Amino acid sequence: MSRLVWACRREAVDRPPVWIMRQAGRFLPEYRATRAKAGSFLALCRTPELAAEVTLQPVTRFGFDAAIIFSDILLPLAPMGVEFAFPDEGGPRIESALSGPGEWARLEVPRDGRGTAFVAEAIALVRGKLPAEVALIGFCGAPWTLASYLIEGGTSRDHAAVRAAMLSHPDEFRRLLDVLADAMAAYLRQQVAAGAGVVQIFDSWAVALSAPSYGDFVVPALTRLLRQLDDLGVPRIVYVSGGHLVPVLAALPCEVVSLDWRTDLAAAAAVLPGKAVQGNLDPAALLAPPEAVRAATRAMLERVPASGYVANLGHGILPATPIASAQAFLDVVREPR
């Protein structure tokens, strides 16, 4: 079993497992070469051989304890009838935003993995090439974050439209979150069936909500999603941005909470009994010179629990990150202590 899975289960490990959110892509020159070969970001995601290649690249270069399948959280929305584009600049764009309940009601949970088979194929390819001790992580977007993309029409700065939609149509919005939860549960099951041994759910825009709103609207949908994975026996990691939300997460049926860079690891672990924590170096810290990265990583490691800890960043690695700085982070995590 992999070091990552042991740590997710809060078993003793020789050192913290380590991987980096968005480790496949963006900051790696070998990724940019494969990306150019694919022609477009979507073609890269949808060609299993190429998606597998970029998934493996950071593991080959750095020897991470986990690979995470190269994909995007919007892709499983396509078989639900959502059209989107990934322009070279400015983030993804939903071609026709689903602004109201009438449009939300048309979303359906796809059957039988229709429309996402390429992800399962890529996972099977990666699993066949990874050493047994390296975990393979499948992932999806959380219902709230997906709802934000659908309603805002893309990446939003203030998420005001999705909050307004939630407050204006609370019952219909809950149904929207439930449909997204059911679709993502099926999608993660498909990934696990194909060979993923760990799953992570990204609630990247959680930070836009107050703790009572998050508890009222989002936690029930996340719970619904997670419960549909109960029988799989794979560790479930939930990434939630916004340190003010940590206490609300204690009741989630997941093994690991992944914390953003604003959150104190020790304080979070203290209010999440029975759960492992993952994170949370500021990705911006990796834009500093390697010596500063080493100091920041050592400071982070002083705040981690004795068991049940996965080393990572507090958000996706930034495209401008120097290779040497990522290496410095890794080296410190792997230092004997």
Add this chain to the structure above:
Amino acid sequence: MSRLVWACRREAVDRPPVWIMRQAGRFLPEYRATRAKAGSFLALCRTPELAAEVTLQPVTRFGFDAAIIFSDILLPLAPMGVEFAFPDEGGPRIESALSGPGEWARLEVPRDGRGTAFVAEAIALVRGKLPAEVALIGFCGAPWTLASYLIEGGTSRDHAAVRAAMLSHPDEFRRLLDVLADAMAAYLRQQVAAGAGVVQIFDSWAVALSAPSYGDFVVPALTRLLRQLDDLGVPRIVYVSGGHLVPVLAALPCEVVSLDWRTDLAAAAAVLPGKAVQGNLDPAALLAPPEAVRAATRAMLERVPASGYVANLGHGILPATPIASAQAFLDVVREPR
């Protein structure tokens, strides 16, 4: 003395004073008419008669307890040598971002209100027309938020460049924050001399930092700014986004902390002894129908302290807000109870 000043001093008032962040502008048709007359946003800010006109519009229409001078936090950077533009789409843009310490070192504190006299003139015009019981608020950006604009080159989604700059050049970054603090202190003194009876400092991008980083880098600069206003005797309001930062604010030398929509008013007031709190209805709640606005406002008012409370939103009012919804918010605050 105005109801707002009494509440800032935590004295008894007949009902909470109420105003709305960004009440002058954007969502008002009479604003859009004056804006069209001015030709450009910057021309509007820099023409005292027109800036005074739009400052007074929301008070005339709604009878708020305070006016806030119409301006923008970037304007006092012009006499420091910073060039910026306000394009019609996409937020303000710094013409040449100050990415490193060499560029930061060239920023100087302007002398004698040079370059911001038009704000003082507009304040004097407004004060001359406002009833005595309506407070007039002067404002500025907080050093951290201004540093983010300078280093990111505009409104940033992730604020990674400014965090990286802070972590890479901590000593020089502290000096940058200090220069901005001194410049903003002088700018607020100029506004008070012209007739502002309350000041507010906006740290809109505080949410991008962890509490330890905020305490280490930002609180000293904010304290330096606020201390330079000690002798003026006007209430000092500090708006800080990000509920996780509230405990760090207890030691700030200010009378009022303005809370964002994610923050629980009662819990925040409990950890801010001796301070009044302002806020914090979600601006997105005002995009819902008036009945939902009334319910949300009543729920907010159940969480407020018995004294030392100023009703407001938790962030600036959104341009799409219906007049009737803003009116519903106001009506509930003014209900006898």
